[in-house]
Amino acid sequence: MSIENPVERYLRIDRMPHIWCPGCGIGTTVNCFTRAIDESGIPMDRLAVVSGIGCTGRVAGYMHVDSFHTTHGRAIPFATGLKLAAPDMKVVVYSGDGDLFAIGGNHFIHAARRNLDMTVICVNNLTYGMTGGQLTPTTPEEAIASTTPYGNYEHPFNLPYLAESCGAVYVARWTTYHVTQMKKSMKEALQKKGFSFVEILSPCPTLYGRRNRIGDSLDEMKTYKERSQIKNGADTKDVDIGMAGPIVVGKFVDRERTTYQDAMEAFYARKLGDRYARASR
Amino acid sequence: MHADPAGVLTGAHFIDGDHACCEGALAAECRFVAGYPITPSTEVVERIALRFPEVGGVFIQMEDELASSIAIAGAVWGGKRAMTVTSGPGFSLMMEHLGFAVMTETPCVFVNVQRGGPSTGLPTLPAQADMMQARWGSHGDYEIIAVSPNSPQECFDLTIKAFNLAEQYRTPALVMMDECVGHMMERVVIPKPEEIEIYPRRWTNAPLDEYLPFAPEQDMVPAMARAGQGYRFHMTGLTHNEKGYPDMTVAGQARLLGRLVDKIKKNALALTDVVADQVEGAEAVVISYGITSRVAQKAVMAMRAKGRRIGSLRLRTVWPFPEHVIRDLAKTVKALVVPELNLGQMVREVERCAQGTRVVSVPHAGGTVHDPAVIVQAITEALR
Numbered sequence: 001m002s003i004e005n006p007v008e009r010y011l012r013i014d015r016m017p018h019i020w021c022p023g024c025g026i027g028t029t030v031n032c033f034t035r036a037i038d039e040s041g042i043p044m045d046r047l048a049v050v051s052g053i054g055c056t057g058r059v060a061g062y063m064h065v066d067s068f069h070t071t072h073g074r075a076i077p078f079a080t081g082l083k084l085a086a087p088d089m090k091v092v093v094y095s096g097d098g099d100l101f102a103i104g105g106n107h108f109i110h111a112a113r114r115n116l117d118m119t120v121i122c123v124n125n126l127t128y129g130m131t132g133g134q135l136t137p138t139t140p141e142e143a144i145a146s147t148t149p150y151g152n153y154e155h156p157f158n159l160p161y162l163a164e165s166c167g168a169v170y171v172a173r174w175t176t177y178h179v180t181q182m183k184k185s186m187k188e189a190l191q192k193k194g195f196s197f198v199e200i201l202s203p204c205p206t207l208y209g210r211r212n213r214i215g216d217s218l219d220e221m222k223t224y225k226e227r228s229q230i231k232n233g234a235d236t237k238d239v240d241i242g243m244a245g246p247i248v249v250g251k252f253v254d255r256e257r258t259t260y261q262d263a264m265e266a267f268y269a270r271k272l273g274d275r276y277a278r279a280s281r
Numbered sequence: 282m283h284a285d286p287a288g289v290l291t292g293a294h295f296i297d298g299d300h301a302c303c304e305g306a307l308a309a310e311c312r313f314v315a316g317y318p319i320t321p322s323t324e325v326v327e328r329i330a331l332r333f334p335e336v337g338g339v340f341i342q343m344e345d346e347l348a349s350s351i352a353i354a355g356a357v358w359g360g361k362r363a364m365t366v367t368s369g370p371g372f373s374l375m376m377e378h379l380g381f382a383v384m385t386e387t388p389c390v391f392v393n394v395q396r397g398g399p400s401t402g403l404p405t406l407p408a409q410a411d412m413m414q415a416r417w418g419s420h421g422d423y424e425i426i427a428v429s430p431n432s433p434q435e436c437f438d439l440t441i442k443a444f445n446l447a448e449q450y451r452t453p454a455l456v457m458m459d460e461c462v463g464h465m466m467e468r469v470v471i472p473k474p475e476e477i478e479i480y481p482r483r484w485t486n487a488p489l490d491e492y493l494p495f496a497p498e499q500d501m502v503p504a505m506a507r508a509g510q511g512y513r514f515h516m517t518g519l520t521h522n523e524k525g526y527p528d529m530t531v532a533g534q535a536r537l538l539g540r541l542v543d544k545i546k547k548n549a550l551a552l553t554d555v556v557a558d559q560v561e562g563a564e565a566v567v568i569s570y571g572i573t574s575r576v577a578q579k580a581v582m583a584m585r586a587k588g589r590r591i592g593s594l595r596l597r598t599v600w601p602f603p604e605h606v607i608r609d610l611a612k613t614v615k616a617l618v619v620p621e622l623n624l625g626q627m628v629r630e631v632e633r634c635a636q637g638t639r640v641v642s643v644p645h646a647g648g649t650v651h652d653p654a655v656i657v658q659a660i661t662e663a664l665r
């Protein structure tokens with residue numbers, strides 16, 4: 001008897017094996033994502049996945065949907081063009097913390113401000129994976145990266161706080177230990193109209209875990225289990241991540257705001273009346 | 282295919298080159314523009330912002346040029362014709378996405394209304410100093426298509442042409458304007474929609490499970506699908522195979538780059554668009570493009586008035602460079618004279634093709650156009 005893997009039809013099986021290291025958390029997030037799509041009821045032909053560059057940036061290539069592997073940091077503006085040209089698509093940006101918040105930080109804050117109707121999933125492994133474990137804007141203070149050999153003295157971003165303050169309508173954070181909650185948040189984000197953001201803390205045993213003496217992937221998962229505190233609705237100001245102390249996870253924000261597209265259409269309809277020609281495709 | 286009447290402002294207008302470029306894009310059925318303000322290109326997007334809501338277009342002022350230049354790629358894969366507009370510093374920021382559009386075969390138009398550089402340079406004054414950046418500015422090997430209008434009328438005509446070539450070859454096409462043509466006001470005649478030829482996008486009609494997004498047709502260019510049609514295709518800026526999957530092998534690189542370059546290089550003859558004026562039997566020919574061609578014309582007329590047989594060759598398509606035309610010319614003239622608003626860029630191409638014939642560069646650092654007398658003097662010396 002052959003049993004079909006329940007996530008198989010969402011993946012490009014002809015591209016397996018994937019490039020990720022054993023124990024990497026990215027695969028876990030993809031597994032949850034496929035289940036979230038399945039439960040969201042969004043048809044596969046209406047879903048587009050856009051990635052930037054990095055280990056997480058490869059996600060687009062493994063998803064069996066219209067998928068776009070773009071340039072480093074620019075997945076969000078690509079997705080912006082795609083969404084505005086094809087409003088009938090559900091557009092998901094799936095990328096790494098370095099891609100989305102270092103080189104791509106400016107695009108993130110403006111997309112959230114505009115409340116573009118898209119879902120951004122950030123796999124946060126606290127480092128640059130693909131280029132060899134350098135410092136990223138989310139690396140905790142004191143953590144060792146290849147470009148901070150003595151430890152990090154920069155103050156990192158608190159991503160949920162950043163997302164909320166810029167205008168995201170849905171903000172959640174989980175770790176790869178929290179597969180059920182992660183899947184649920186991804187589903188909610190997919191179903192949310194407007195700019196939704198899900199951060200997933202994910203082990204990079206090859207670079208981050210090893211350098212910071214966390215151990216292998218399993219040890220990193222144990223750390224997540226021990227350090228995580230579920231606090232739905234927590235004030236995002238208070239969810240910074242340090243080398244020690246709690247990692248606050250949960251659904252932090254779920255609110256309504258007019259999306260960019262709705263605002264544009266309503267505005268022009270009001271100002272121009274019959275002269276306004278809607279951009280449908 | 283003819284232009285959609287919705288976007289065509291048929292009639293005679295007294296407008297500047299930037300506005301004419303906007304009207305050209307509208308006539309070419311461009312319905313997505315992303316841009317970031319920069320002098321002297323801003324008037325293009327200002328007019329787009331005014332005109333688009335009435336024709337079903339979407340304009341978005343992005344946070345920067347990096348965003349603008351990839352938002353248009355997203356819009357193309359979403360099914361629209363798209364353009365971005367900028368000047369010098371913005372053009373520099375767009376270079377990565379020019380290469381991305383080449384690699385992913387995304388038909389789109391980049392407009393650069395050139396100003397003086399490097400750096401912030403002369404924001405409000407003319408130059409033609411980004412000509413080599415247009416050709417070589419993105420990393421890696423590639424070929425590019427670029428046109429260079431010399432009047433508001435041509436800003437209209439050549440913008441349409443750029444869109445058509447972008448679609449025909451599935452590649453980004455550049456409109457290399459300059460501040461002078463961008464800001465000069467002249468009569469621009471916009472034809473009736475049925476008189477405007479539009480090259481339709483090459484949509485695939487392959488069955489859903491058989492489509493290969495990067496498999497070339499006979500003419501080396503693959504047919505496109507857009508997001509949401511059910512093809513579930515993949516596209517990447519990495520070296521890829523016909524399926525769109527990464528194939529980062531030596532052979533894969535040779536195969537893909539070979540085709541991307543060939544689809545333009547091997548069509549160089551078809552892409553050539555030059556205006557030759559009395560070049561047959563000429564002692565010398567002045568080669569120019571953009572605003573400089575109008576100044577050069579004055580010099581040519583002055584020389585002819587003195588009884589000299591001077592020809593003029595104006596490049597409307599600057600890339601690919603019309604090598605064969607210049608090679609042939611070089612065989613018959615004593616000298617080729619190349620005035621341009623830079624310290625010598627396209628003249629290098631002319632030298633490459635001149636095969637021993639004398640080539641005289643007439644550089645100008647920009648800020649103003651040439652004094653025709655300087656060109657007259659250069660021609661005179663070239664013939665000595």
Ligand SMILES: Cc1ncc(C[n+]2csc(CCOP(=O)(O)OP(=O)(O)O)c2C)c(N)n1
Nearest residue numbers: 053054055056072096097098099128129130
């Ligand atoms: C313009 C540009 N700069 C730098 C790079 C090199 N680069 C590739 S991946 C990467 C970092 C990716 O880190 P992150 O987004 O955290 O993803 P991860 O690999 O950790 O999943 C960098 C800097 C690039 N490809 N393009």
Ligand code: SF4
Nearest residue numbers: 020021024055129204
């Ligand atoms: S380097 Fe790190 S992030 Fe990249 S695949 Fe390996 S474990 Fe995952």
